[in-house]
Amino acid sequence: MKKFLMATVAAVAMVSAFPALSAERGGTMTFARYDDSTLIDPIYADRNPDIWMVTNLYDTLLRTGEGGSISGGLASDYSVAADGLSISLTLRDGISFSDGTAIEAKDVVFSLERAANADLGPWAGLLASIDSVSSDGNSITITLRNADPTIVSMLATFNTAIVSADAFAAAAGDTDQEKSSALSVDGFVGSGPFTMKSHQRGTLMQFEANDHYWRQGEDGKALPYIDGINFLVIPDDATRILKLQAGEVDGAEFIPFARVAEMEADASINMELFPSTRIIYSPINTRSERADGSANPLADLKLRQAINYATNKEALVQLVLHGAGKPVTSGLMASTTQLATDNGPLYQYDLEKAKALIAEAGVPAGTEITLTTLAGSADDGIILAALQQMWSEIGIKLKVEQVDGPTRGAKNRSGEFDIHTYGWVNDVNDPAQVAGWLGYYPTRKAVGTGWNNPEFNTLFEASNTEMDPAKRADQYARMQEIYAEAAPLLFMYETPFAVALSQSVKGYVQTPLGNNEFATTWIDR
């Protein structure tokens, strides 16, 4: 099953990257986004609209290809030492930044050191194993404190993208972040396929093709194929779609699932559903007492399993996603993530089993549980209505409290909830991030549930230094088994990224991590 999914991802990527027609050059694309970027810097990007744009402006040393394979980026090759305590990379010859200056080893050292600097950006923790970075000519050596199976993936992730050391040295500002802000538009220097041409906050962001980009298209000339991209910010979904239908933009992201069928039926629109690592789930408070001191019935494993069995995930996928998505098969990550196990959808709808479990748990009929949802979210409204009805069949009375985003986040951190709706998209190409977030107690108390399983914790820590891929896969398989069994979440579904494009746009991809890739995009004119 997993191989099939990997193949699908590969097929999509390949079909998108190597279109049937040959790529035409030229033209400017207009793309409608739901939110604006604020600071697109590899180490400071902490919001999706920023993170997902980084690789358009800055390239990484390595690249992730189909099926999770690693290939060369700015570095032509790499090798990991036998003891796993160092990595050496060879920087390509003759590559330049967007201002024409050469990309040199010193830029790599500068970029990696600032990325690993815990005082600067929020992602330094991902590179905690890095001890030092040194260079010799075109060769860069990264010395690690401990063996780190994720480090190669990290070198293909946005936060290690390469910036210009010279530009930063010459930039105005006292702190690294101030310098980064100063360089964000005027004086922009990047290593990616595009450069930042202009940015009017909240309205328009313009990218221009980087004439010095190293990667080549299928016609042997430098990428990108298009001359530039205009990003319009249109927060309202309905308006965004109207703009696409009116032909004022060439692409619109985050199409509500309720409209996917309508878009698919429109001959002038290409409705893409890109596989993603996005999962929707509901953390359950597993602590024995609620925040207010009352006894928490959800501390009982059997009740948690019962509500999982009583939830018809297929029905939810139909109601909320209109069929665009599927129930999760691994409780710990989306099926598109490396090392995801797939033994069929978790906790398939089984009302009898649910009733039996609840009887065993001795939970009396009429027990109240409160679901905390996001105010104003129509999706959450549907989930609530469906769960209310489904759980009433096992005697659970589901109440609701609607709160806004910040309040929900605060409740998650303080544990003042029974169960709440939540979502996640991977930022890195390795399962360690999501597994740590969802299941490892020290990171975030297992996404706020309070679930603390020693076997899981030990396995997780071991997997972070396990260099043998087969052994690591086994560790992850066991972790997912434990997690599914313990059901600290209401497992729900994973959904694709819904992007609607005009038929003339080819070669656009939104990767499973959410990155909007425009490097191989071209316009059929």
Added chain:
Amino acid sequence: MSTLSYLLSRLLQIIPTFLIVMVIIFLLVRALPGDPAIAMADAKATEEQLEQIRQRLGLDQPMWMQFGYFVKNVFTGNLGDSILLKAPVTQVIIERLPASGFLTLYAVLFSVIIAGPLAFVAALNRNNWIDVSVRSIFQIGLSTPVFYIGLLLLTFLAAKLRWFPVGGYGATFGEHMYHLLLPALTVALYTSAIIMRNLRSSVIEVIDAEYVQFARAKGLPEHVILGRHVLRNAMISTVTLLGLSIGNLMSGTLVTETIFAVPGVGRLMLDAIFARDYPLIQGLTLTFAVLVSIIFLLTDMIQAWLDPRLRVS
């Protein structure tokens, strides 16, 4: 009381009002539930990162100290940095204010153009079918939710018929006029109904008034009467009403800006509240307060100039 002393006394009144406004803003913003650090930092942030944000915002200090800094900063023109947009608040507001200002003025223009003539028509045809039809149409405008009308206009006139662009703001002055026409019309819907009703009332009152009847008896032609007396008094009440409605106009732009994707301060305010961006919320509310105060003052001045009776306090 002379105009100057009136002006001075009004200005003096603004100071305590402004202080109360600042206290309200300060308390309101801090009463928002949910740690702003959590709101700003995205779910994946660690405790240390949150602490950093709290320190940057000065949230770890006692309330009275925070208020002190707040007042001092306001009077030195420093409104802090927006956490959401990672830029100085003053800069952000200056960037976004023109769009809302343009939209508001445009809407006021439409309101006056639509309401003015029709109010006269209705008043002069008092109680016959012309009057009733005009009033009914405006009644409907008064009762329709702004977001629905905006949506309809956007869908049919912009997306379907392509007579107008689908939202946005444009780059040049001409483009602004084109892009903002539909949203301005949407906002004007409500205000024009209020103005029409009020104007019609004032015109009727003046027409019936004794001094106008006296002027008629003296043989003054009707258009002179209309021009000199009716128009002047009608203007007084309209100006007052417009001034008072400005606050509501700004509220109307909030929803309209969201639907039509206009990059103004209304939408910015919504985003700021949802993201718990304290500095931005404070800066925006202060800006609104200052602008509205100035407009009220101007309205009072114009009123006093137009109607000498009002100068007596």
Added chain:
Amino acid sequence: MISKLRRLLPHSSQLLVLLRPGFLVGVAILFSSIILALFPSTFAPFDPNAFNYVDLKQPPSAEHWFGTDNLGRDTFSRVIWAYSVNIQMAFIATIFALTIGVTVGSLVGYYGGIADAIFGRCVDAIITFPFLVLVIAVVAVLGPGLTNMYIAITLVGWVYYARLMRAEIMGQLGNDYAAAGKVMGYSDARIIFRHLLPNAITPVIVYWMTDMALAILLGSSLGYLGLGAQPPQAEWGVLIAEGRNFITTAWWLSLMPGIAIVVTGLGFSLVGDGVADLMRPRG
């Protein structure tokens, strides 16, 4: 008591004003709205929250007069059930603001002095904020939902009633009843509530009518923004928001609640206009 009522009521010939078509239509609309709000289950053929996986997004038909939505729920029933929420909104969001405003306004108008000065500054401070922005901010503080929305609107809206009342009371201060009352040694409270209030209250009542229409619009805007009534509860603003992705493909979803808002608002406005016409001083 009778004499007081007689003072309140206009001259009998002026009552003919009430027979004008505008006013009668308004009364009819209000009356039916209130009936629908009180007895939704009598008039709604279906359960407003029942999903129906078969009849999704059906246009209006004999079975579903207003069609169905993307979850198969009957739009007609949802619009009917929303009457309870929206009419309730009209009353609750305004009545407390009215009570508080009238009380404060009367006291401040009667006593004047420093209380009046402070009141003036507070009013200015609150009015300086755009109404919707302040309501949204208060709702953000208290949390989304209907009850908090009522609290927010009351907290911001009482000022307008108070200002109106103060102006009216001050205007009445010179009248005969008050002077006579003072001479006769009546208590302040008695003078305010028995002599001044009855005459001053009529413009407030007129304003209240319009305010109720505004409350529905405001509540619907908040519902649209996700801050008022929460989905899946049927409220006209929420219904329009739910339908906004289907304006062309399922136009009935937003149009029907939109019409309901317009008609109901019209009802309140027409009644308010009628009462205003009645009370307008003649001659």
